[in-house]
Amino acid sequence: MHTLLLLGLIVAVAGSASAELYEGDKVLRLTAENDLHLQFLRNVSHTGKAELWHPHSIDLVTTEKAMDFRVAADWVSDIQAELEKIGLKYEILTENLQILIENQFDRIRTRSFSYDYSSYHNWDQIESWTATIAKENPNLISRLVIGQSYEGRNIYLLQVGKRTGSPKPAIFMDCGTHAREWISPAFCQWFVKEAVRTYGTRSPLNSIVNEMDFLVIPVVNVDGYVYSWTEDRLWRKTRSKNFNSDCVGTDPNRNFNAEWCTSGSSRNPCSSIYCGPYAESEKEVKAVADFIRNHSSVIKAYLTIHSYAQKCLFPYSYTYSLAFNDNELANLAQNAVQALKSLYGTEYTFGSGSSSMYLASGGSDDWAYDLGIKYSFTFELRDTGKYGFLLPETQIRPTCEETMLAINYIATYVLNHLY
Numbered sequence: 001m002h003t004l005l006l007l008g009l010i011v012a013v014a015g016s017a018s019a020e021l022y023e024g025d026k027v028l029r030l031t032a033e034n035d036l037h038l039q040f041l042r043n044v045s046h047t048g049k050a051e052l053w054h055p056h057s058i059d060l061v062t063t064e065k066a067m068d069f070r071v072a073a074d075w076v077s078d079i080q081a082e083l084e085k086i087g088l089k090y091e092i093l094t095e096n097l098q099i100l101i102e103n104q105f106d107r108i109r110t111r112s113f114s115y116d117y118s119s120y121h122n123w124d125q126i127e128s129w130t131a132t133i134a135k136e137n138p139n140l141i142s143r144l145v146i147g148q149s150y151e152g153r154n155i156y157l158l159q160v161g162k163r164t165g166s167p168k169p170a171i172f173m174d175c176g177t178h179a180r181e182w183i184s185p186a187f188c189q190w191f192v193k194e195a196v197r198t199y200g201t202r203s204p205l206n207s208i209v210n211e212m213d214f215l216v217i218p219v220v221n222v223d224g225y226v227y228s229w230t231e232d233r234l235w236r237k238t239r240s241k242n243f244n245s246d247c248v249g250t251d252p253n254r255n256f257n258a259e260w261c262t263s264g265s266s267r268n269p270c271s272s273i274y275c276g277p278y279a280e281s282e283k284e285v286k287a288v289a290d291f292i293r294n295h296s297s298v299i300k301a302y303l304t305i306h307s308y309a310q311k312c313l314f315p316y317s318y319t320y321s322l323a324f325n326d327n328e329l330a331n332l333a334q335n336a337v338q339a340l341k342s343l344y345g346t347e348y349t350f351g352s353g354s355s356s357m358y359l360a361s362g363g364s365d366d367w368a369y370d371l372g373i374k375y376s377f378t379f380e381l382r383d384t385g386k387y388g389f390l391l392p393e394t395q396i397r398p399t400c401e402e403t404m405l406a407i408n409y410i411a412t413y414v415l416n417h418l419y
Helices: 036-050 073-086 097-110 123-136 184-199 205-213 222-230 283-294 326-344 363-373 392-416
Strands: 005-012 027-032 050-052 068-071 090-096 140-146 155-162 170-174 213-217 299-307 310-312 348-353 373-379
Touching: 005 222, 027 036, 036 073, 036 090, 036 213, 073 090, 090 213, 123 140, 123 155, 123 184, 123 222, 123 283, 140 184, 140 283, 155 184, 155 283, 170 184, 170 392, 184 205, 184 299, 184 392, 205 392, 283 363, 310 326, 310 363, 326 348, 326 373, 326 392, 363 373, 373 392
Parallel strands: 005 068, 170 213, 170 299, 299 373, 310 348
Antiparallel strands: 005 027, 027 090, 050 068, 140 155, 155 213, 310 373
16 A cells, blocks of 8 residues: 655746736645655756745655645646656646735735734734734733844834733744744734733633743744735745845744754755755844843743644654653643644644654754753644645634634643743
Protein backbone atom coordinates (compact mmCIF):
# COMPACT_ATOMS: atom_id res chain seq x y z
CA MET A 1 0.00 0.00 0.00
CA HIS A 2 1.35 3.41 -0.95
CA THR A 3 1.57 6.23 1.57
CA LEU A 4 -0.52 9.10 0.23
CA LEU A 5 0.85 12.61 -0.13
CA LEU A 6 -1.60 15.45 -0.54
CA LEU A 7 -0.19 18.42 -2.39
CA GLY A 8 -1.93 21.68 -3.19
CA LEU A 9 -0.28 23.16 -6.25
CA ILE A 10 -0.84 26.88 -6.61
CA VAL A 11 0.02 28.18 -10.01
CA ALA A 12 1.51 31.68 -9.96
CA VAL A 13 2.24 34.02 -12.84
CA ALA A 14 4.79 36.83 -12.83
CA GLY A 15 3.52 40.37 -12.95
CA SER A 16 3.91 43.81 -11.49
CA ALA A 17 0.38 44.99 -10.80
CA SER A 18 -1.43 43.44 -7.87
CA ALA A 19 -4.59 42.86 -9.89
CA GLU A 20 -2.68 40.75 -12.42
CA LEU A 21 -0.40 38.68 -10.22
CA TYR A 22 -2.56 35.57 -9.96
CA GLU A 23 -5.03 35.91 -12.83
CA GLY A 24 -6.00 32.48 -14.13
CA ASP A 25 -4.02 30.61 -11.50
CA LYS A 26 -5.46 27.30 -10.38
CA VAL A 27 -5.21 25.49 -7.08
CA LEU A 28 -4.61 21.78 -7.57
CA ARG A 29 -4.61 19.04 -4.98
CA LEU A 30 -2.43 16.06 -5.83
CA THR A 31 -2.07 12.63 -4.28
CA ALA A 32 1.49 11.42 -4.77
CA GLU A 33 1.82 7.69 -4.24
CA ASN A 34 5.38 6.79 -5.12
CA ASP A 35 8.92 8.06 -5.63
CA LEU A 36 8.30 8.76 -9.32
CA HIS A 37 5.62 11.29 -8.36
CA LEU A 38 7.87 12.90 -5.79
CA GLN A 39 10.79 13.11 -8.19
CA PHE A 40 8.56 14.83 -10.73
CA LEU A 41 7.63 17.46 -8.14
CA ARG A 42 11.27 17.95 -7.17
CA ASN A 43 12.25 18.39 -10.81
CA VAL A 44 9.50 20.96 -11.35
CA SER A 45 10.47 22.93 -8.25
CA HIS A 46 14.15 23.06 -9.20
CA THR A 47 13.29 24.86 -12.45
CA GLY A 48 12.42 27.93 -10.39
CA LYS A 49 8.80 27.63 -11.46
CA ALA A 50 7.60 26.06 -8.21
CA GLU A 51 7.79 26.66 -4.51
CA LEU A 52 6.25 24.98 -1.53
CA TRP A 53 3.11 26.70 -0.30
CA HIS A 54 4.26 25.91 3.22
CA PRO A 55 7.84 26.62 2.21
CA HIS A 56 10.83 24.46 3.04
CA SER A 57 13.28 22.39 1.04
CA ILE A 58 11.62 20.26 -1.62
CA ASP A 59 14.41 17.72 -1.17
CA LEU A 60 13.05 16.98 2.31
CA VAL A 61 9.64 15.95 0.98
CA THR A 62 8.80 12.28 1.46
CA THR A 63 5.71 10.21 0.89
CA GLU A 64 5.10 10.44 4.63
CA LYS A 65 4.45 14.18 4.58
CA ALA A 66 1.52 16.29 3.43
CA MET A 67 2.85 19.22 1.41
CA ASP A 68 1.45 22.17 -0.53
CA PHE A 69 3.08 23.74 -3.58
CA ARG A 70 3.03 26.86 -5.71
CA VAL A 71 3.88 26.45 -9.41
CA ALA A 72 4.06 28.88 -12.35
CA ALA A 73 0.72 29.52 -14.06
CA ASP A 74 1.84 29.10 -17.64
CA TRP A 75 2.68 25.52 -16.76
CA VAL A 76 -0.89 24.52 -15.89
CA SER A 77 -1.72 22.63 -19.06
CA ASP A 78 1.76 21.09 -19.29
CA ILE A 79 1.67 19.97 -15.68
CA GLN A 80 -1.81 18.51 -15.99
CA ALA A 81 -0.70 16.52 -19.04
CA GLU A 82 2.38 15.29 -17.19
CA LEU A 83 0.35 14.36 -14.11
CA GLU A 84 -1.97 12.26 -16.22
CA LYS A 85 0.97 10.67 -18.01
CA ILE A 86 2.62 9.47 -14.78
CA GLY A 87 -0.65 8.65 -13.03
CA LEU A 88 -0.43 11.33 -10.35
CA LYS A 89 -4.02 11.96 -9.29
CA TYR A 90 -5.22 15.52 -8.85
CA GLU A 91 -8.30 17.64 -8.36
CA ILE A 92 -8.83 21.32 -9.08
CA LEU A 93 -9.71 23.15 -5.87
CA THR A 94 -9.73 26.69 -7.25
CA GLU A 95 -10.26 27.64 -10.86
CA ASN A 96 -8.92 31.18 -10.50
CA LEU A 97 -6.92 32.26 -7.47
CA GLN A 98 -7.17 35.93 -8.42
CA ILE A 99 -10.95 35.81 -8.04
CA LEU A 100 -10.58 34.76 -4.39
CA ILE A 101 -8.21 37.67 -3.80
CA GLU A 102 -10.45 40.19 -5.55
CA ASN A 103 -13.53 38.95 -3.70
CA GLN A 104 -11.74 39.45 -0.40
CA PHE A 105 -10.72 43.01 -1.24
CA ASP A 106 -14.15 43.79 -2.69
CA ARG A 107 -15.78 42.95 0.65
CA ILE A 108 -13.23 45.07 2.48
CA ARG A 109 -13.74 48.06 0.18
CA THR A 110 -17.53 48.02 0.33
CA ARG A 111 -18.03 47.62 4.08
CA SER A 112 -18.70 50.62 6.29
CA PHE A 113 -15.78 51.19 8.63
CA SER A 114 -15.99 50.39 12.28
CA TYR A 115 -13.46 48.46 14.30
CA ASP A 116 -15.08 45.11 13.81
CA TYR A 117 -12.99 42.27 15.20
CA SER A 118 -14.62 39.92 12.71
CA SER A 119 -12.98 41.86 9.86
CA TYR A 120 -9.44 42.16 8.55
CA HIS A 121 -7.75 45.51 9.09
CA ASN A 122 -4.89 47.23 7.31
CA TRP A 123 -1.81 48.48 9.13
CA ASP A 124 -2.97 52.08 9.59
CA GLN A 125 -6.13 50.82 11.26
CA ILE A 126 -4.24 48.39 13.48
CA GLU A 127 -1.71 51.04 14.50
CA SER A 128 -4.50 53.42 15.45
CA TRP A 129 -6.26 50.62 17.32
CA THR A 130 -3.18 49.88 19.45
CA ALA A 131 -3.11 53.49 20.62
CA THR A 132 -6.85 53.68 21.28
CA ILE A 133 -7.21 50.43 23.21
CA ALA A 134 -4.23 51.27 25.41
CA LYS A 135 -5.52 54.77 26.10
CA GLU A 136 -9.00 53.51 26.96
CA ASN A 137 -7.73 50.76 29.28
CA PRO A 138 -4.79 52.22 31.21
CA ASN A 139 -5.17 49.81 34.13
CA LEU A 140 -4.90 46.81 31.84
CA ILE A 141 -2.92 47.72 28.70
CA SER A 142 0.32 49.55 27.98
CA ARG A 143 1.64 50.18 24.48
CA LEU A 144 5.38 49.97 23.86
CA VAL A 145 7.48 50.51 20.75
CA ILE A 146 10.12 47.79 20.70
CA GLY A 147 11.78 48.76 17.42
CA GLN A 148 11.31 49.88 13.85
CA SER A 149 10.89 47.87 10.68
CA TYR A 150 13.24 48.06 7.69
CA GLU A 151 11.03 50.75 6.15
CA GLY A 152 10.80 52.69 9.41
CA ARG A 153 7.42 51.64 10.80
CA ASN A 154 6.99 51.14 14.53
CA ILE A 155 6.74 47.62 15.92
CA TYR A 156 4.24 47.77 18.76
CA LEU A 157 3.90 45.53 21.78
CA LEU A 158 0.85 45.59 24.02
CA GLN A 159 1.45 44.60 27.62
CA VAL A 160 -1.86 43.15 28.78
CA GLY A 161 -2.35 42.47 32.48
CA LYS A 162 -3.63 43.97 35.70
CA ARG A 163 -1.22 46.55 37.07
CA THR A 164 0.20 45.34 40.41
CA GLY A 165 3.28 47.52 40.81
CA SER A 166 5.63 44.54 40.78
CA PRO A 167 6.96 42.20 38.09
CA LYS A 168 4.66 39.36 37.03
CA PRO A 169 5.32 36.18 35.09
CA ALA A 170 4.51 36.72 31.43
CA ILE A 171 3.49 34.96 28.25
CA PHE A 172 4.88 36.39 25.02
CA MET A 173 2.64 36.12 21.95
CA ASP A 174 3.35 37.39 18.46
CA CYS A 175 1.31 37.50 15.26
CA GLY A 176 1.92 38.54 11.67
CA THR A 177 5.40 37.08 11.21
CA HIS A 178 4.46 36.07 7.67
CA ALA A 179 2.74 38.89 5.82
CA ARG A 180 0.05 36.95 3.97
CA GLU A 181 -1.28 35.14 7.05
CA TRP A 182 -3.95 37.72 7.85
CA ILE A 183 -5.86 35.55 10.31
CA SER A 184 -2.83 35.76 12.61
CA PRO A 185 -2.97 39.53 13.36
CA ALA A 186 -6.76 39.20 13.50
CA PHE A 187 -6.34 36.72 16.35
CA CYS A 188 -3.94 38.91 18.33
CA GLN A 189 -6.46 41.75 18.10
CA TRP A 190 -9.25 39.40 19.14
CA PHE A 191 -7.22 38.22 22.14
CA VAL A 192 -6.63 41.76 23.39
CA LYS A 193 -10.30 42.59 22.84
CA GLU A 194 -11.31 39.58 24.93
CA ALA A 195 -8.95 40.61 27.74
CA VAL A 196 -10.69 44.00 27.81
CA ARG A 197 -14.19 42.53 27.54
CA THR A 198 -13.73 40.05 30.37
CA TYR A 199 -11.70 42.31 32.68
CA GLY A 200 -13.23 42.37 36.13
CA THR A 201 -15.41 39.30 35.50
CA ARG A 202 -15.01 35.75 36.77
CA SER A 203 -13.78 34.50 33.41
CA PRO A 204 -10.70 32.28 33.08
CA LEU A 205 -8.92 34.96 31.05
CA ASN A 206 -9.51 37.61 33.72
CA SER A 207 -8.07 35.29 36.36
CA ILE A 208 -4.98 34.81 34.20
CA VAL A 209 -4.37 38.51 33.49
CA ASN A 210 -4.67 39.23 37.21
CA GLU A 211 -1.71 36.93 37.87
CA MET A 212 0.26 37.21 34.63
CA ASP A 213 1.04 39.61 31.80
CA PHE A 214 0.59 38.89 28.12
CA LEU A 215 3.17 40.58 25.91
CA VAL A 216 1.43 40.79 22.53
CA ILE A 217 2.86 41.94 19.20
CA PRO A 218 -0.10 42.27 16.80
CA VAL A 219 2.11 42.44 13.68
CA VAL A 220 5.80 41.55 13.64
CA ASN A 221 6.42 41.86 9.90
CA VAL A 222 4.86 45.28 9.49
CA ASP A 223 6.36 46.14 6.09
CA GLY A 224 5.41 42.80 4.61
CA TYR A 225 1.89 43.12 5.98
CA VAL A 226 1.49 46.53 4.35
CA TYR A 227 2.80 45.10 1.07
CA SER A 228 0.28 42.26 1.23
CA TRP A 229 -2.49 44.89 1.33
CA THR A 230 -1.12 47.19 -1.34
CA GLU A 231 0.88 45.16 -3.85
CA ASP A 232 0.87 41.38 -3.46
CA ARG A 233 -1.77 39.68 -1.27
CA LEU A 234 0.36 36.53 -1.04
CA TRP A 235 3.64 38.17 -0.02
CA ARG A 236 5.41 36.27 2.78
CA LYS A 237 8.79 37.80 3.64
CA THR A 238 10.08 41.10 5.00
CA ARG A 239 10.80 43.97 2.59
CA SER A 240 14.53 44.47 3.21
CA LYS A 241 16.83 44.88 0.22
CA ASN A 242 19.33 42.10 -0.41
CA PHE A 243 22.95 42.69 -1.40
CA ASN A 244 23.70 41.92 -5.06
CA SER A 245 20.14 40.75 -5.72
CA ASP A 246 16.99 42.27 -7.13
CA CYS A 247 14.95 39.89 -4.96
CA VAL A 248 13.53 41.52 -1.85
CA GLY A 249 13.02 40.24 1.65
CA THR A 250 13.99 37.55 4.13
CA ASP A 251 11.78 34.94 5.73
CA PRO A 252 11.66 36.19 9.35
CA ASN A 253 10.88 32.70 10.60
CA ARG A 254 14.17 31.43 9.17
CA ASN A 255 16.17 34.36 10.56
CA PHE A 256 16.30 33.55 14.29
CA ASN A 257 19.51 32.12 15.71
CA ALA A 258 18.26 28.54 16.05
CA GLU A 259 20.57 26.37 13.93
CA TRP A 260 20.34 29.29 11.51
CA CYS A 261 20.29 28.49 7.79
CA THR A 262 20.71 24.73 8.00
CA SER A 263 17.75 22.46 7.21
CA GLY A 264 14.59 23.75 5.56
CA SER A 265 15.98 27.17 4.64
CA SER A 266 17.81 28.72 1.71
CA ARG A 267 20.74 31.05 1.09
CA ASN A 268 19.13 32.21 -2.17
CA PRO A 269 17.65 35.72 -1.69
CA CYS A 270 14.96 34.89 -4.25
CA SER A 271 13.70 31.96 -2.20
CA SER A 272 10.62 32.36 -0.03
CA ILE A 273 12.60 30.65 2.76
CA TYR A 274 15.69 32.86 2.43
CA CYS A 275 17.40 32.86 5.82
CA GLY A 276 19.00 36.28 5.39
CA PRO A 277 22.71 37.20 5.31
CA TYR A 278 23.13 36.33 9.00
CA ALA A 279 21.02 35.47 12.03
CA GLU A 280 18.86 38.39 13.23
CA SER A 281 19.75 40.41 10.14
CA GLU A 282 16.13 41.59 9.93
CA LYS A 283 15.29 44.58 12.10
CA GLU A 284 11.95 43.04 12.97
CA VAL A 285 13.54 39.79 14.15
CA LYS A 286 16.23 41.65 16.09
CA ALA A 287 13.58 43.74 17.86
CA VAL A 288 11.64 40.66 18.95
CA ALA A 289 14.75 38.74 19.98
CA ASP A 290 16.19 41.67 21.94
CA PHE A 291 12.93 42.22 23.81
CA ILE A 292 12.61 38.56 24.75
CA ARG A 293 16.26 38.36 25.83
CA ASN A 294 15.86 41.47 27.97
CA HIS A 295 12.75 40.04 29.66
CA SER A 296 13.64 36.36 29.69
CA SER A 297 13.56 36.22 33.49
CA VAL A 298 9.79 36.80 33.51
CA ILE A 299 8.70 35.23 30.19
CA LYS A 300 7.48 31.71 30.96
CA ALA A 301 5.84 30.82 27.65
CA TYR A 302 6.19 31.78 24.00
CA LEU A 303 3.28 31.57 21.55
CA THR A 304 3.56 32.43 17.86
CA ILE A 305 0.46 32.48 15.67
CA HIS A 306 0.58 31.47 12.00
CA SER A 307 -1.62 29.96 9.30
CA TYR A 308 -2.65 27.69 7.74
CA ALA A 309 -2.70 23.95 8.64
CA GLN A 310 -4.73 23.54 11.87
CA LYS A 311 -1.76 22.39 13.95
CA CYS A 312 -0.27 23.02 17.37
CA LEU A 313 3.50 22.59 17.13
CA PHE A 314 6.31 22.63 19.65
CA PRO A 315 10.13 22.25 19.45
CA TYR A 316 11.98 21.11 17.64
CA SER A 317 11.64 22.09 14.00
CA TYR A 318 15.34 22.27 13.16
CA THR A 319 16.04 18.68 14.27
CA TYR A 320 14.22 15.41 14.79
CA SER A 321 15.66 15.30 18.31
CA LEU A 322 13.12 15.63 21.10
CA ALA A 323 12.80 18.54 23.51
CA PHE A 324 13.82 17.66 27.06
CA ASN A 325 10.19 18.01 28.22
CA ASP A 326 8.71 16.52 25.06
CA ASN A 327 6.08 14.49 26.93
CA GLU A 328 4.90 17.54 28.84
CA LEU A 329 4.69 19.65 25.68
CA ALA A 330 2.85 16.89 23.82
CA ASN A 331 0.31 16.45 26.62
CA LEU A 332 -0.20 20.18 26.86
CA ALA A 333 -0.66 20.52 23.08
CA GLN A 334 -3.07 17.57 23.01
CA ASN A 335 -5.24 19.07 25.75
CA ALA A 336 -5.11 22.50 24.12
CA VAL A 337 -6.37 21.21 20.76
CA GLN A 338 -9.05 19.18 22.51
CA ALA A 339 -10.24 22.37 24.20
CA LEU A 340 -10.20 24.10 20.81
CA LYS A 341 -12.20 21.31 19.21
CA SER A 342 -14.89 21.45 21.90
CA LEU A 343 -16.45 24.62 20.45
CA TYR A 344 -16.94 23.95 16.73
CA GLY A 345 -15.45 20.49 16.27
CA THR A 346 -12.42 21.82 14.38
CA GLU A 347 -9.75 19.14 14.11
CA TYR A 348 -6.17 20.14 14.93
CA THR A 349 -3.16 17.85 14.97
CA PHE A 350 -0.18 18.37 17.26
CA GLY A 351 3.45 17.38 17.61
CA SER A 352 6.98 18.64 17.20
CA GLY A 353 7.50 20.86 14.18
CA SER A 354 9.87 18.45 12.45
CA SER A 355 7.64 15.42 12.83
CA SER A 356 4.29 17.15 12.29
CA MET A 357 5.19 19.59 9.54
CA TYR A 358 8.76 19.69 8.21
CA LEU A 359 12.37 20.41 9.09
CA ALA A 360 12.96 24.15 9.32
CA SER A 361 15.82 25.99 10.97
CA GLY A 362 15.85 29.56 12.25
CA GLY A 363 12.34 29.50 13.72
CA SER A 364 11.27 31.72 16.59
CA ASP A 365 9.71 28.92 18.65
CA ASP A 366 12.91 26.83 18.65
CA TRP A 367 14.97 29.92 19.42
CA ALA A 368 12.76 30.89 22.39
CA TYR A 369 12.87 27.33 23.70
CA ASP A 370 16.66 27.15 23.48
CA LEU A 371 16.81 30.48 25.32
CA GLY A 372 15.17 28.72 28.26
CA ILE A 373 11.45 29.36 27.71
CA LYS A 374 10.25 25.81 28.28
CA TYR A 375 6.68 26.30 27.02
CA SER A 376 7.01 27.27 23.37
CA PHE A 377 4.26 26.69 20.81
CA THR A 378 3.38 27.56 17.23
CA PHE A 379 -0.28 27.62 16.25
CA GLU A 380 -1.15 27.15 12.58
CA LEU A 381 -4.75 28.38 12.43
CA ARG A 382 -7.54 27.57 9.95
CA ASP A 383 -7.92 26.12 7.43
CA THR A 384 -6.38 23.03 5.79
CA GLY A 385 -6.23 24.36 2.24
CA LYS A 386 -9.63 25.21 0.80
CA TYR A 387 -8.93 28.92 1.29
CA GLY A 388 -5.46 28.75 2.80
CA PHE A 389 -4.02 32.24 3.29
CA LEU A 390 -7.24 33.73 1.87
CA LEU A 391 -9.42 32.66 4.78
CA PRO A 392 -12.75 34.53 4.47
CA GLU A 393 -13.74 37.09 7.07
CA THR A 394 -16.73 34.91 7.96
CA GLN A 395 -14.26 32.50 9.55
CA ILE A 396 -12.46 35.07 11.72
CA ARG A 397 -14.89 34.87 14.64
CA PRO A 398 -15.10 31.08 14.91
CA THR A 399 -11.36 30.74 14.39
CA CYS A 400 -10.59 33.23 17.14
CA GLU A 401 -13.23 31.92 19.52
CA GLU A 402 -11.95 28.36 19.36
CA THR A 403 -8.29 29.40 19.49
CA MET A 404 -8.99 31.38 22.67
CA LEU A 405 -9.90 28.11 24.38
CA ALA A 406 -6.52 26.61 23.49
CA ILE A 407 -4.60 29.71 24.58
CA ASN A 408 -6.52 29.89 27.86
CA TYR A 409 -5.72 26.24 28.54
CA ILE A 410 -2.00 26.72 27.93
CA ALA A 411 -1.90 29.95 29.94
CA THR A 412 -3.66 28.34 32.90
CA TYR A 413 -1.24 25.43 32.80
CA VAL A 414 1.76 27.75 32.68
CA LEU A 415 0.41 29.79 35.59
CA ASN A 416 0.10 26.59 37.64
CA HIS A 417 3.55 25.33 36.62
CA LEU A 418 5.79 28.37 36.96
CA TYR A 419 9.52 27.80 37.02
